[in-house]
Amino acid sequence: MTTVLDRYFEIVNAADNDRSALEDLREILAENVLLMHSGEMVQGREPAVDFHRDQVAKWKESKHHWTASVEAGGSITGKWSQAGLDLQGNGSCGNGHVSVSLDAEGRISRLHLSLTGGSDRARVLIAKHLEVWMIPDAAERAKAMEEIYTEDIKIMEPEDVFAGRDAINDYISVVQRKAPPLSGRLVSHLQNKEFIHWSWDFGFPGSKRALGSEVLHLNGDLIEKIVIFSGHSDIFTEGTR
Structure with missing residues (x-):
C-alpha cells in the first residue's frame, strides 16, 4: 500500500x-x-x-x-x-x-x-544536539543527551552558564515551557578538528528573530562544551530566568 x-x-x-x-x-x-x-x-x-x-x-x-x-x-x-x-x-x-x-x-x-x-560528521552532531532540545519528555531527553553530550557538558550563554546533563535537562524544560521557538534554521557550519562552528536563525512569537552562532567543543563524538554568541540573547532567554 x-x-x-x-x-x-x-x-x-x-x-x-x-x-x-x-x-x-x-x-x-x-x-x-x-x-x-x-x-x-x-x-x-x-x-x-x-x-x-x-x-x-x-x-x-x-x-x-x-x-x-x-x-x-x-x-x-x-x-x-x-x-x-x-x-x-x-x-x-x-x-x-x-x-x-x-x-x-x-x-x-x-x-x-x-x-x-x-558523511558530514559535523552536520550529524549538530542535528543530534538540536534534537535533544526538541524532546518534550525529560526522561527520554536524558537518554538522548547521553548519546551526544559528555556527563560534564557545559553551556555558556552570554549571561548564564549551565553545567552537567541534569542541570541542562532542567533548563531545556524551562525553555520549552516559557520560550519555545516557532522555527529554527541552520545557516552555516564549519569544523576544525575538535571544534564545530555553526550559525543559526530562530523565530519566536511576535515575529521576533534571534540570530547567532555556537562553537561546539568535541570529545570524540560527544559535545563537552557549547559556547553561544548572539546579540539577541534577550529574545531566546526571555522568561527563562
Missing part, C-alpha cells in the same frame, strides 16, 4: 530533476504542518515548501531511499537515506529515522526526519 510518506519522498526525489515538483507538497501537507528535519524546524505549509526548496538547492544531484510502515494508531514510521553529489561535486550522504502524523483529512500534520548518520 502506498502511503503519504511514500508520496512525500517521491515528490522530493522528483525535485532533483524539476524543482517545480515541490509544488505538489501542498497537496499532502496540512496547512499548519510541523516539519522537523535534521534538527531544523519550521511550521506551516508554505515555510515547509520553502524549506525543501532550500534543501534541494544544496545538492547537485541526489536520491532518497526509504521504508514506510503504518502503525496501529495510523501514524507512519520508517527509515530514510539520501545520497548524491554536493554543489562541489563531492559524494555526500545522510540517513536517519522518519515519523509522520496525519490530520483528519489524511494530510501530514507532523513530519519528523532525524539525522543519525552521514
Whole structure:
C-alpha cells in the first residue's frame, strides 16, 4: 500500500530533476504542518515548501531511499537515506529515522526526519544536539543527551552558564515551557578538528528573530562544551530566568 510518506519522498526525489515538483507538497501537507528535519524546524505549509526548496538547492544531484510502515494508531514510521553529489561535486550522504502524523483529512500534520548518520560528521552532531532540545519528555531527553553530550557538558550563554546533563535537562524544560521557538534554521557550519562552528536563525512569537552562532567543543563524538554568541540573547532567554 502506498502511503503519504511514500508520496512525500517521491515528490522530493522528483525535485532533483524539476524543482517545480515541490509544488505538489501542498497537496499532502496540512496547512499548519510541523516539519522537523535534521534538527531544523519550521511550521506551516508554505515555510515547509520553502524549506525543501532550500534543501534541494544544496545538492547537485541526489536520491532518497526509504521504508514506510503504518502503525496501529495510523501514524507512519520508517527509515530514510539520501545520497548524491554536493554543489562541489563531492559524494555526500545522510540517513536517519522518519515519523509522520496525519490530520483528519489524511494530510501530514507532523513530519519528523532525524539525522543519525552521514558523511558530514559535523552536520550529524549538530542535528543530534538540536534534537535533544526538541524532546518534550525529560526522561527520554536524558537518554538522548547521553548519546551526544559528555556527563560534564557545559553551556555558556552570554549571561548564564549551565553545567552537567541534569542541570541542562532542567533548563531545556524551562525553555520549552516559557520560550519555545516557532522555527529554527541552520545557516552555516564549519569544523576544525575538535571544534564545530555553526550559525543559526530562530523565530519566536511576535515575529521576533534571534540570530547567532555556537562553537561546539568535541570529545570524540560527544559535545563537552557549547559556547553561544548572539546579540539577541534577550529574545531566546526571555522568561527563562
